Amino acid sequence: MSVTAPTTAERIRSACARAGGAMLAVEGLEPATTPVHHLLDDGSFAITIPADGLLAAMVVSAGSAGAQAVLEMTDYAPLPLREPVRSLVWIQGRMFLVPDGEIAGMLDMVAADNPNPALLQVNTGSADASRGDTRYALARLEIESVVVADSTGAESVGVGALLAARPDPFCGLESCWLRHLESAHRDVVDRLATRLPQTLRSGRVRPLGLDRYGVQLRVEDESGDHDVRLPFAKPVDDVTGLSQAIRLLMGCPFLNGLRARRI
Structure with a gap:
């Protein structure tokens, strides 16, 4: 498992x-x-x-x-x-x-x-x-x-x-990455938000955490705050694996950031 x-x-x-x-x-x-x-x-x-x-x-x-x-x-x-x-x-x-x-x-x-x-x-x-x-x-x-x-x-x-135990390998960079995700890549957050339960998608979705096991989102709405973890398919240990895991969560078919060739 x-x-x-x-x-x-x-x-x-x-x-x-x-x-x-x-x-x-x-x-x-x-x-x-x-x-x-x-x-x-x-x-x-x-x-x-x-x-x-x-x-x-x-x-x-x-x-x-x-x-x-x-x-x-x-x-x-x-x-x-x-x-x-x-x-x-x-x-x-x-x-x-x-x-x-x-x-x-x-x-x-x-x-x-x-x-x-x-x-x-x-x-x-x-x-x-x-x-x-x-x-x-x-x-x-x-x-x-x-x-x-x-x-x-x-x-x-x-x-x-x-x-x-050891600290998460990304914990030293997590703060910078989450701020960058919030300010420059709202499209990524919005794509991740599609994985949330339907009842939570109407709230304000913010990136809350990032570790080798997955991404955490915070949903702020009128009923309160709700934290949801979106797990990766498997734990990752480096930046390349992290990028691929996030793309997979987003539903992106090009795990290495490649684009399909035009014919």
């Missing part, structure tokens, strides 16, 4: 890769923004927290017990929709500061996959207070539970499944 949608673990990995600044919630404190949230090979998350303030002080005082925390990541649609949030990911666990002797190695490891500029502001004097720069401390969040919620409901996933 052909796979028609990403697994829960794949959805979470893609959401983590797309999310910018995440929010870190600790009981008794205002939520803090953390620009770096990177899944490590041991199943914990490397995160950055403001080095100066109550949060870092609380983690230090918690010592070996760690501070209970929840990391929240929001996956926003790249288009201005009525409801822009596509999914929410909550990662609950215990947070510890990374020992000084391990910071440099962990920063190198994170930067190899995620060269976030905020890494340059971790436990260094490079932050410029006159420009409003924040100095960050490097922490580790040891996972206790992971939950993702979207329009289909909420579901949890184990750490093992999360480590085995």
Whole structure:
């Protein structure tokens, strides 16, 4: 049977890769923004927290017990929709500061996959207070539970499944592609909309998502918002396969973009 949608673990990995600044919630404190949230090979998350303030002080005082925390990541649609949030990911666990002797190695490891500029502001004097720069401390969040919620409901996933999954190969380019599809190729969206149930075709159809398994459309009408997935015949792994799969969904007989010869 052909796979028609990403697994829960794949959805979470893609959401983590797309999310910018995440929010870190600790009981008794205002939520803090953390620009770096990177899944490590041991199943914990490397995160950055403001080095100066109550949060870092609380983690230090918690010592070996760690501070209970929840990391929240929001996956926003790249288009201005009525409801822009596509999914929410909550990662609950215990947070510890990374020992000084391990910071440099962990920063190198994170930067190899995620060269976030905020890494340059971790436990260094490079932050410029006159420009409003924040100095960050490097922490580790040891996972206790992971939950993702979207329009289909909420579901949890184990750490093992999360480590085995990979982000969608197109998630880094998805936002640009969807914006281009909306602005320059409404004919493609209209062709895809013909695959929708008849009851949804009268609403405003917008491109919502794109991954190796298919295309998602959002229909906005008077009754609310409706998300529909149009699956590809089989998962694709490169741009050529993606182009062919979309053409097939559109009902185009020329999968490579060729035109019939004139006789």
